[in-house]
Amino acid sequence: MTDYPGQAAPRDFWALTCDPLRECGDGEVVAAIDTVSIDPGMSGWITNKRSYMPPVKPGGVMRAFGVGELVESKSDKFAVGDWVTGLTGVQTHGVFREGHLRKIDASLAPPQKFLSGLGMTGFTGFFGMSDIGQPKQGETVVVSAASGAVGSIAAQIAKAAGARVIGIAGGPDKCAYLQGELGLDHAIDYKNCNVGEALAQACPDEIDLYFDNVGGETLEAVLGLMKYQGRIVVCGAISQYDDFAGAQGPANFMSVVTHSLSLRGFTMADYMHRVPEALDWLVPAWKEGRLKMREHVVEGIEHFPDAFDMIFRGENHGKLLLKVNG
Ligand SMILES: NC(=O)c1ccc[n+]([C@@H]2O[C@H](COP(=O)([O-])OP(=O)(O)OC[C@H]3O[C@@H](n4cnc5c(N)ncnc54)[C@H](OP(=O)(O)O)[C@@H]3O)[C@@H](O)[C@H]2O)c1
Numbered sequence: 596m597t598d599y600p601g602q603a604a605p606r607d608f609w610a611l612t613c614d615p616l617r618e619c620g621d622g623e624v625v626a627a628i629d630t631v632s633i634d635p636g637m638s639g640w641i642t643n644k645r646s647y648m649p650p651v652k653p654g655g656v657m658r659a660f661g662v663g664e665l666v667e668s669k670s671d672k673f674a675v676g677d678w679v680t681g682l683t684g685v686q687t688h689g690v691f692r693e694g695h696l697r698k699i700d701a702s703l704a705p706p707q708k709f710l711s712g713l714g715m716t717g718f719t720g721f722f723g724m725s726d727i728g729q730p731k732q733g734e735t736v737v738v739s740a741a742s743g744a745v746g747s748i749a750a751q752i753a754k755a756a757g758a759r760v761i762g763i764a765g766g767p768d769k770c771a772y773l774q775g776e777l778g779l780d781h782a783i784d785y786k787n788c789n790v791g792e793a794l795a796q797a798c799p800d801e802i803d804l805y806f807d808n809v810g811g812e813t814l815e816a817v818l819g820l821m822k823y824q825g826r827i828v829v830c831g832a833i834s835q836y837d838d839f840a841g842a843q844g845p846a847n848f849m850s851v852v853t854h855s856l857s858l859r860g861f862t863m864a865d866y867m868h869r870v871p872e873a874l875d876w877l878v879p880a881w882k883e884g885r886l887k888m889r890e891h892v893v894e895g896i897e898h899f900p901d902a903f904d905m906i907f908r909g910e911n912h913g914k915l916l917l918k919v920n921g
Contacts (some may be wrong), residue, residue, distance in 0.1 A: 602638035602837045626663035632710040633915040656684035662706040711914035712888030719749025722866040734756035740808035742769040744914035791816035813847035829860035834893045889913030
């Protein structure tokens, strides 16, 4: 890490280095990191823009959530062989303070699921939809980036609540997945249609609830179709991440006033204390086949720059993960 380019990071911005591990001190552990999560939010960790976390220090290890197995422990809370998750960074091994990591039960599910539907993105979809969105039987709910890590969980939770759910995604394969695998009522391929017209057709009774992952033109199209006193959960705005400074709000923002809309943003940090509640719902739902979660795994730490680019081109189908220790 040398400077702060955000999503536009060129290849030579990243360096793969081989550094000795520092010694493990009292209250610390050493983890062999198995897999790390590639998230759109990483672009915000390499900009100087005001955000919910400070940027990664130039020359530092790129921040990432990961899962790994402990190979050394000088902590009373962890034993060698425990599987853990937390902000491990994009590296194959690391020394961590015990409070930095959370134990995961690898007997419940393969460890990579704890970065997917049973991890931060699953929790985000779960709390964003169930706690903030609060979908109800018969409501019309729209979810953007609906085949992705957060969107797919949010959409399935709305469906489980009895809502009529319309997913927006890029390309016919993703749309087929939304209707075929996830059982959504309708899917819109925003890359191959006029999204405003397609939404108007799919939502003749207007939209009660929108779960926004993308911002930009899609948000503008949805705003024009929201019901009086409709709700919008603002989870992300990936279409705007390449130009934080130049991002434009929707031209029809006044719809918020004219239609008495509620918009509520959040980050998962607001919900960390409620993670067990999410797992209580997500684990059985996944085990019983009521909840689908899909991962897209790239192999090899050296492919981090490719994986980072993929997510902004929509080349991932499912939670994008990078296996760093083969
Ligand atoms: N609030 C929180 O705490 C929190 C936590 C995690 C994630 N998020 C946000 O949730 C959103 C989804 O994240 P995720 O981890 O689940 O990623 P993801 O949906 O698995 O992958 C990102 C997807 O976004 C779509 N996309 C990329 N560029 C786009 C563009 N210009 N316009 C429209 N769609 C675009 C692509 O799908 P298509 O092929 O369908 O275009 C891509 O596959 C992001 O905005 C992220 O920042 C928020």
